[in-house]
Structures are given as structure tokens and as C-alpha cells.
Amino acid sequence: MCGRYFLTTPGAVLAEAFGLDAMPELAPRWNVAPSQRVPIVRAAGGGGRELALVRWGLVPFWAKEAAIGNRLINARAESLAEKPAFRDSYRKRRCLVPADGFFEWQKVGAGKQPWLLRLRGGGVFGMAGLWSSWRDPASGEPLESCAIVTTAPNELAATVHDRMPVLLPRALHAAWLAPAASPSELAPLLAPFPADGMEAFPVSKLVNNPARDEPACIEPA
DNA sequence: CCAGACGTTGTT
DNA sequence: GTCTGG
DNA sequence: CCAGACGTTGTT
């Protein structure tokens, strides 16, 4: 799955890597947790792409309360076309979630060991995501939110965990974001990223605590 | 018809 | 909003 | 994902 990640690439590099219309101001993040505001890349008017800050944890448009989003932080690639919580977003509101890597927890005896996974040699990439626009029926407050799509693990990730996020190489960004894409065009994009293009290493349990957002979270332990 | 769910992960 | 279960 | 809370009444 993907319940924690990091994004330290500067806004200027991000704008180039994702073809953004404008350059965003972004502080580096070493420990991004669900419920926080995260940057996503989505199609904008005029065929461009924009960066938006939305809450991680998708709140479907029909939800009565925002709390449902606390548990919808991931969407299974195998079923997102059918699930009521995701299918509408899958059809009309796909996005990329920029990251430099993500964390997975490996069961070790009674405890857990956090691992960092990223592209071999590092570098920013896009995770497949869905977003939603919701308005609180009680207060009228609008809220935009997102979920990260997960798939089966490749051979590397499988040594740590049984799910991983969908990583989209730059060549596939346009296909995933295309507003008129059909299910048959989208489904093949949701495959596990090749293991030989990635690397993984254990990190400090410092990352367990969402309050510890610091460089040590991504150093080998 | 109305009521209630709508999700993933991990653990048992 | 839409589907399933009663 | 993990960490931390998990409750009511009455009084200040």
C-alpha cells in the first residue's frame, strides 16, 4: 500500500517534470502522512496542467461527513472502476501525486521495520491518484481530496509488503491525465513498476511518528 | 418500498 | 448518487 | 501508514 511518502524536489524541478503551467512554491517534506494537504497534478483548462493542494484521504461527493476520507487513502487498481467511492473520480478526476519515494512497513517478528522505496538513484515520479470535490452539507465548506492508487508489488517491493502504489513514468503521464481516456486505455497503466528500476533500504523508526518531518526520515538505517 | 453502505490494510 | 439487502 | 485516544459530571 502507500500510507506515507516523501517529496523533497523543489518546485522548479517539479514544474519541469510534470509540465506545469506555473511554478509552485513547495517546502521539502520528508514524512507526508494521510489527512495532510498534499500537492497533486491534474489537467487544467486549455490542455495544461496545474498543481493543487488537497487533503490526502478521498471524500466522495456524496459523503455526509468528511471523516470517511480518513480511511480512503488508497484505491485498489483492481476494483476502482466499480467501487462507489472511487468510480466517479476514476472516470473524471484522475491525478498524479508527485513523490521522491514512499515508505512501507515490513513485519518482523512482533514488530515492524520501515523501508524506503524509490527510483534507482532517486528522482521525482508521479503516483497514480484520484481526486474529489466535496462540500460539507452542514457548514457549506468545500473540500478537495485525493487517494493514491495501489497495485500488486513488484519483486523488490514484495520482499517488504504485499501492495505498492502505482508509479507512472513520465511517458505515461499524459495518458493517465487525458480527460477523455477510456477504461481500456487506462487499465494497462495500472501495472507494477519494474523492480529493476527501483531500490529499497531500511530507515529509522523515526518515520513512524508523523510529527517527525525531517531529513533523517529518509536516511539509511 | 426504505435503510444502510459506500474502503484498504492487517490481523485473527 | 447508486447499489444491495430486507 | 503510525500514534494516541477511548468519558461524564460538575465546577472554575
Added chain:
DNA sequence: GTCTGG
């Protein structure tokens, strides 16, 4: 054990 918050 389960839910909420980050």
C-alpha cells in the same frame, strides 16, 4: 479493539 488525527 476501534476510531480519529496527523
